[in-house]
Amino acid sequence: MPSVEQVCRTDSGLAASLRVSVARLHRRLRMEHADDVGVSFGAAAVLALLRREGDQTIGQLAAAERVRPPSMTRTVSCLEDDGLVARHPHPTDGRQVVISLTEQGEELLAAERRRRDAWLARRLRELTPDERAALRQAAPILERLSFS
Amino acid sequence: MPSVEQVCRTDSGLAASLRVSVARLHRRLRMEHADDVGVSFGAAAVLALLRREGDQTIGQLAAAERVRPPSMTRTVSCLEDDGLVARHPHPTDGRQVVISLTEQGEELLAAERRRRDAWLARRLRELTPDERAALRQAAPILERLSFS
DNA sequence: CACTTTAGTTAGCAAGGCTAATGAGTTAAG
DNA sequence: CTTAACTCATTAGCCTTGCTAACTAAAGTG
Numbered sequence: 001m002p003s004v005e006q007v008c009r010t011d012s013g014l015a016a017s018l019r020v021s022v023a024r025l026h027r028r029l030r031m032e033h034a035d036d037v038g039v040s041f042g043a044a045a046v047l048a049l050l051r052r053e054g055d056q057t058i059g060q061l062a063a064a065e066r067v068r069p070p071s072m073t074r075t076v077s078c079l080e081d082d083g084l085v086a087r088h089p090h091p092t093d094g095r096q097v098v099i100s101l102t103e104q105g106e107e108l109l110a111a112e113r114r115r116r117d118a119w120l121a122r123r124l125r126e127l128t129p130d131e132r133a134a135l136r137q138a139a140p141i142l143e144r145l146s147f148s
Numbered sequence: 149m150p151s152v153e154q155v156c157r158t159d160s161g162l163a164a165s166l167r168v169s170v171a172r173l174h175r176r177l178r179m180e181h182a183d184d185v186g187v188s189f190g191a192a193a194v195l196a197l198l199r200r201e202g203d204q205t206i207g208q209l210a211a212a213e214r215v216r217p218p219s220m221t222r223t224v225s226c227l228e229d230d231g232l233v234a235r236h237p238h239p240t241d242g243r244q245v246v247i248s249l250t251e252q253g254e255e256l257l258a259a260e261r262r263r264r265d266a267w268l269a270r271r272l273r274e275l276t277p278d279e280r281a282a283l284r285q286a287a288p289i290l291e292r293l294s295f296s
Numbered sequence: 297c298a299c300t301t302t303a304g305t306t307a308g309c310a311a312g313g314c315t316a317a318t319g320a321g322t323t324a325a326g
Numbered sequence: 327c328t329t330a331a332c333t334c335a336t337t338a339g340c341c342t343t344g345c346t347a348a349c350t351a352a353a354g355t356g
Contacts, residue, residue: 021294058335145173145178
């Protein structure tokens with residue numbers, strides 16, 4: 001029974017290991033998130049993106065989250081129903097719709113931010129400093145891997 | 149607009165970044181997988197697990213994949229319908245069911261393995277050696293993060 | 297032997313992806 | 327200037343894949 005470390009020595013082994021780890025960790029994070037009040041996992045990501053990058057069109061949000069436009073329309077509609085984002089007409093292009101965080105959205109984001117990351121942050125604190133450093137190096141690479 | 153590297157300096161920033169990256173990469177990997185023939189993303193993970201760890205009960209598979217037993221029952225039933233795994237009675241405990249890879253399952257796994265990891269492995273090859281080394285260090289930590 | 301616990305299953309529900317088709321707005325060609 | 331082609335967002339509807347609740351059968355336990 002080969003260990004994770006051994007499997008990772010080859011590129012295809014590393015690929016296989018990352019694929020499985022990412023899938024499991026994703027499911028786990030979703031589960032932890034379910035305990036939170038308010039918005040869903042995907043919707044929270046959109047709020048965070050709006051906070052980081054400012055106003056975005058539906059298309060931009062969809063591209064950033066690696067999702068098709070209809071999926072993003074649905075997510076944004078949910079957020080709008082909850083009063084967390086607002087739709088505005090695009091200043092020069094009547095086809096596009098600009099989405100912005102409402103004040104209520106900002107508040108929810110600020111209030112829930114610590115709680116949303118609580119589980120993972122706690123798990124991270126249980127790691128050794130070296131392990132955290134390893135993840136710190138890996139995070140931006142993982143970030144880039146999902147873009148072609 | 150803070151960079152990923154800056155955000156990651158704090159534990160909660162690292163948690164937030166990992167949460168988002170993992171979600172996006174997971175969606176991306178699912179999409180790449182959809183082009184493959186045969187079995188679904190989750191089912192492929194079960195086949196790989198059976199190959200790595202040998203025969204397992206439904207409960208063991210569910211625990212390993214961080215999924216509830218009914219979900220694993222369904223996944224295993226699909227695989228059984230395709231003739232890729234087989235159910236056997238547990239030797240000493242009549243309640244449990246032991247799942248094993250069939251010869252057909254082994255063949256599919258061997259034939260598809262390279263293809264399944266092709267996209268991610270290609271992306272990994274585009275990274276610098278240092279970046280690959282960083283992921284190699286992070287992989288076992290990510291693996292452990294999904295377990296409490 | 298009755299009672300509780302455990303493993304797996306069945307049934308039904310919800311979240312969240314997707315494609316296809318539509319409508320409105322923009323751009324380009326003639 | 328008008329018409330054709332394209333783009334963005336939307337609507338409608340499907341599929342996958344998680345979940346909980348309720349059930350059955352088997353195994354422990356008093």
